[in-house]
Amino acid sequence: MKITVNQEKKLFKLDTPKTSLVLGLADGKYLGQLYYGRRVRSMNFADLWHTEEYPGTPESAAREEGKFEDVFAYEYPASNNGNFNETCLSVSRPAIHENGHGTSEILVKPTFDSFEILNGKPDLEGLPHTFGDESSVQSLKIVLRDVNEKIRVELLYSAFADTDVITKSVKIVNEGEGVIYLNKALSACMTLNANPEERFEVLTLHGAWARERHMERVELGFGAFSRESYRGVSGHQENPFMALLSRGTTCDSGEVYAMHFVYSGNFLAKAIKNQFSQVRMVMGIHPEHFRWKLSSGESFQTPEVVMTYSASGLSEMTRSLHTLYRNHLIRGFYKDRRRPILINNWEATYFDFDSEKLQAIAEEAAKSGIEMLVMDDGWFGHRNGDDSSLGDWYVNEAKLTGGLKPLVDAVNKAGLKFGIWFEPENISPDSDVYRAHPDWVYQYPESTPVMVRHEYTADFCNPEVTEYVYSRLKAVLESANVEYVKWDMNRPITEGHSLFLPPDRQGEVLHRHILAVYAMQERLLKDFPQLLLENCTAGGGRFDPGMLYYSPQFWCSDDTDAVERLAIQEGTQLLYPLSTIGAHVSDVPNHTVGRVTPFATRGLVAMGGTFGYELDITKISDEDRAQIPVQVKLMKEFSELIRTGEYYRLASYRENNVYDSYMVVSNEKNHAVVFVVQVLSQPNEKSHILKLKGLKEEATYEVREVSVANGSKRLWGTYSGDVLMYAGLIVAREMADFTGLCLELTEIL
Ligand code: GLA
DSSP: OEEEEETTTTEEEEEOSSEEEEEEEETTTEEEEEEEEEOOSOOOOGGGGOTTSTTOOTTTOGGGHHHHHHHOOBSSOOSOSSOOSOOSEEEEEEEEETTEEEEEEEOOOOEEEEEEEEESOOOOTTSOOOOOOTTTEEEEEEEEEETTTTEEEEEEEEEESSSSEEEEEEEEEEOSSSOEEEEEEEEEEEEEOOOTTOOEEEEEEEOOTTSOOEEEEEEOOSEEEEEEEOSSSOOSSBOSEEEEEETTOOSSSBOEEEEEEOOSSOEEEEEEEOTTOOEEEEEESOSTTOOEEEOTTOEEEOOOEEEEEESBOHHHHHHHHHHHHHHHTOOSTTTTSOOOOEEESHHHHTTOOOHHHHHHHHHHHHHTTOOEEEEOSOSBTTOSSTTSOTTOOSBOTTTSTTOHHHHHHHHHHTTOEEEEEEOTTEEOSSSHHHHHOGGGBOOOTTSOOOOBTTBEEBOTTSHHHHHHHHHHHHHHHHTTTOOEEEEOOOSOOOOOOOSSSOGGGGGGHHHHHHHHHHHHHHHHHHHSTTOEEEEOBTTBTTOSHHHHTTOSEEEOOSOOOTTHHHHHHHHHHTTSOGGGEEOEEEOSSOTTTOOOOOHHHHHHHHTTSSOEEESOTTTSOHHHHHHHHHHHHHHHHHHHHHHHSEEEEEEOHHHHSSEEEEEEEOTTSSEEEEEEEEOSOOTTOOOEEEOOOSOOTTOEEEEEEEOTTTOOEEEEEEEEHHIIIIIOEEEOOOSSSSEEEEEEEEEEO
């Protein structure tokens, strides 16, 4: 990575291994994006401003300043006074109107003030952020100022050395005397000066509970296309991601410009094609339900956006993001460690369990090499269904005889670690805590909050509430040897209103909530540095890069069906490393869709993630149980490869309606594993040709079929890398539905 500056022309060039971003000043003061794309050597881009011709800059064509505003590729477009394309910043001041007090939007036009190059990357206080030392990242801070309104805008860019990523974030400082309100403060903007014949598609991830992160591509026409969440969480319905693709982009060809938001609350991702075919993409905290008060001297830091460009298709975008998240976002004890293979009792028992049942599950699991028991929902208060006790974080001794410690000790004695479930952000109306403090949940005055899953959301803007919740979490974790926490959040936030905050701060509630969640998770990790934290939001409703800063893995979806998981995991793998994807083998008929699939196929699908079980191991058939030690052993063998290797998508069931396949190749390219699931058997179909990817052309590989049912490894043959990649392997069609195939490739030296 390298940041170069042409002092005289005020041009800035940020390079990653294969990309460049070039910024410059028009008329010496308006900061704009000159170029983003493949890496270029020179930064002699000044002519691209069209200073001599239409539309001109304000200095060269004063008569048509409006036209400049309309087309200029502003890096951080502020107030809309001629800039009819999407803006990033809107500010108000208190004002007295005819009908009383209110606020008025003010004109903010920040222009260039100064810049600074920083080795490494500064932390974004209180927010999750990517990081790196001086050898892996360099940063550029550009300061813009509106001298009339005394507002300072600090744009922070960081370019990485080991991945084609540039991050962007913004800090707004009130340098004036009075109060200002930020109505909108997005984090990033990118404008492509495209020609009319260049057509773009927009790729996003949409979903629902149990159907998270399905990929969708649409052609971008004139006008705007957005993905957004107002749910207080990033959401099952949307992921804070957007990519512009040159028309017809595939896994391996085409141009991709992507943005991904390191944030876990409301967001806006928007692409706009204007009348000149320029395409702008913006991302940031959603301006709806947002208004942040800044007194004199105060500042607001936006979360950061990860920006990546690929000249060779989607796979390269995926690998750039995976590298970034593995090396520069995930932290802590488990960053580079194999995660324990766990068994979770949710689908095994739901709320109907006691110490004996859990102990029996742990003892049986130990025989198969499973390494951790997770006690899910239902261990506290008087919770025997989802209608009570959230907030009463005291062990229910009617279920756990003698409390938590005897159970944890017994599980540890059986050879397993112990993990526990919490839902810290919500409170049940039927709880002692709610009866004592009805004002501790978000609500509008004189109105009852909307109930979702029998829950209200705890007012995390009120420090008394967060102190109470944290003290209970801590007390439980200190009472026994708990080594894992599943942090759940089973509802969106329906009331962005806190009884604790004054009226002019109600627009801060939803962002403050997320900041408080981050602060509490940070505290948890400081107090328990070896804790494995797994986030979860009714499945995968807040699976975003923000959460990865605190938890190296995330429960991917409540839908554990092996077929449904194919599209869910494909969409998730598109952005997130496989080591972050919580994937478990569950019982059949599947509890969400009722489908019956073979145990081996369920195991094979779960291997594309953190791997574990979600079933009553004491009750499943002997035949299925016998496969567990086989799967556990294989997963232990493959987990390093899956955690650190490069991911390549080979086929998508979503697209071909027959089968799904991907592979993971080690960084040395000497070891790989290929997974194939044939979903439906089709009549009169020929065999599939599987063209592998990411191998060394000249290397020779032994290809073995690995049985996920009995662990045997049968040699298929020995082939060169180029034959495997360009001619491919024939995978015979199976005369059955839901079959799985696992191949292991080992280089022969
Ligand atoms: C959510 C989670 C499940 C489970 C339940 C418990 O739905 O996604 O895995 O923990 O809550 O209520």
